[in-house]
Amino acid sequence: MAVAALAESAPLAGHPKTRSLRAVRTWLYILAALVVAMIAVGGATRLTGSGLSITEWKPVTGAIPPLTEQAWLAEFEKYRxxxxYELMNKGMxxxxxKFIYAWEWGHRQLGRLIGFVFFLPLLWxxxxxxxxxxxxLTLVAIGALGGLQGAIGWIMVASxxxxxxxxxxxxxxxxxxxxxxxxxxxxxxxxxGLKDPEEIPNEGNIGRFAPRFLVGLxxxxxxxxxxxxxxxxxxTYNTWPLMDGAFVPPGSALFVVKPWIENFVDNVVLVQFNHRMVAYAIVAFALWHAxxxxxxxxxSKASRRSTALAxxxxxxxxxxxxxLLFVVPLWAGLAHQVFAMAVLGMAVAHARVSGLTKAA
Known part of the structure; x- marks a missing residue:
């Protein structure tokens, strides 16, 4: 990959090229932290029921919130x-x-901030x-994916x-x-992947498949x-390890919706059951890998990374x-979502460095 080639071309730790490499790496990790913050704010927006408070998508002018009482009333009227509003929040x-509007506005503002933090340093x-x-090209593709994510966000809200x-x-x-x-x-x-040659641990052939498979899971x-x-x-089904008295609910409950394929999205029994089963698979695979x-x-460092990941x-x-047991309070729902990003970040870093280790 281009990342590995760039790392191999960096001569010494004090060399200007190496310092630039580390600056790029720091910038990317800052962006990653901002994305996690974006996901956390998005989770809070969902859990507070704020996601539909802004009923229009204005990528430029939407950055300015209502500034007068008249403007607030106009926005409120759109929401009404x-x-x-009619079915859940009538009489609000x-x-x-303003409270729910602030969450959604903050979520969109953070998206705009990420765009600036991405593209301005990229050009520099x-x-x-x-x-x-x-x-x-790789970084531009990531930026394009970020732009697409904004459009997906609006399609989601419009639904x-x-x-x-x-x-x-x-x-x-x-x-x-x-x-x-x-x-x-x-x-x-x-x-x-942006590492100096001397930063790549010489751990021998520890394999690439297992770490990457874990990322996929x-x-x-x-x-x-x-x-x-x-x-x-x-x-629903706020018990563990059983769901309604069974570890595996009966097929009549898992596939009650017709056609059967729609159960994977619309049937809360199967949706929750799948989430539980994949969680067990991830833990089992991570423990085996460690x-x-x-x-x-x-x-080796790979062994320590895999143990930490497990x-x-x-x-x-x-x-x-x-x-689940506490029926998704705000603090637990947010913590669970953010911690998932920590697991993903650790799994990706482990998979990437393990790939570098094998190639070293």
Whole structure:
């Protein structure tokens, strides 16, 4: 990859090229942190029921909030025309509207901030020659994905403005969360690959498949978590380890919706069951991977990374169980969503560095 080639061309730690490389890496990690913050604010927006408070998509002029009482009343009137207000929030006061509006406005503002923090340094690093070739194309592609994410966000919101809807469509919420997670994974992948040759540990052939497979499982689980959030499946079957008295619910409950394929999105029993089962698979695979590396290379950094990653997956599963048992309080729902990003970031960094280790 271009990242590895760039790392190999860096001569010494004090060399200007190496300093530029580290500056690029720091910038990418800052962006990754901002994406996690964006996901956290998005989660708070969803859990406070604020996501439909702004009924228009204005990428430029929407950056300015209502500044006068008349402007606030006009925005409030737009919200009062949508089904969510009529069916759930009728009688809401203006001050209550301002509260939910602030969450959604803040979420959109953070998206604009990420755009500036991405593109301005990108142009600066490019002009100075700190990034070049395929690395530039990779970063531009990540930026394009970020732009697409903005459009997906509006498509998601628009789905909640349709007649009879009081929330966004679960599949569109899951897509929005998954794309955000892919952007985070791409940023961490590129940043973790920007290493000086002397920074790459010589750990021998520890394998690439298992770490990358784990990344895939984590992304799948995040997508399933988006479906749980969108369908509010976490508000049902708030027991563990059994669901309605059974570890595996009967097929008549799992596939009650016709056609059967729609159960994976619309049936809260199957949606929650899938999320549970993939969580068990992730923890089991992470523990096996850590055990395998501790046998193969017990004193290596890869072994320590895999052990830490296994610990993170166990902690995330425990947090998910607490979130379920307490019927998704705000603090637990947010913590579970943000911690998922920590698991993903660690899994991606482990997979990337393990790939560098093998090639070294």
């Amino acid at each position: 025309q949508i089904p969510q 006061s203006l001050s209550e509207f 690093f490019w002009a100075r020659g700190a990034i070049k070739g395929k690395l530039v 909640g403005l349709e007649p009879g809807m009081t929330a966004v469509a679960p599949i569109k919420l899951a897509l929005h969360l998954t794309v955000a997670s892919v952007i985070l994974a791409c940023l961490v992948w590129v940043a973790a 984590v992304l799948l689980q995040i997508a399933l978590g988006g479906l749980v959030a969108g369908s509010k499946a976490g508000l 055990w395998s590396l501790r046998r193969q290379a017990p004193a 610990g993170l997956t166990l902690a995330q599963m425990a947090l998910g169980i607490v979130t």
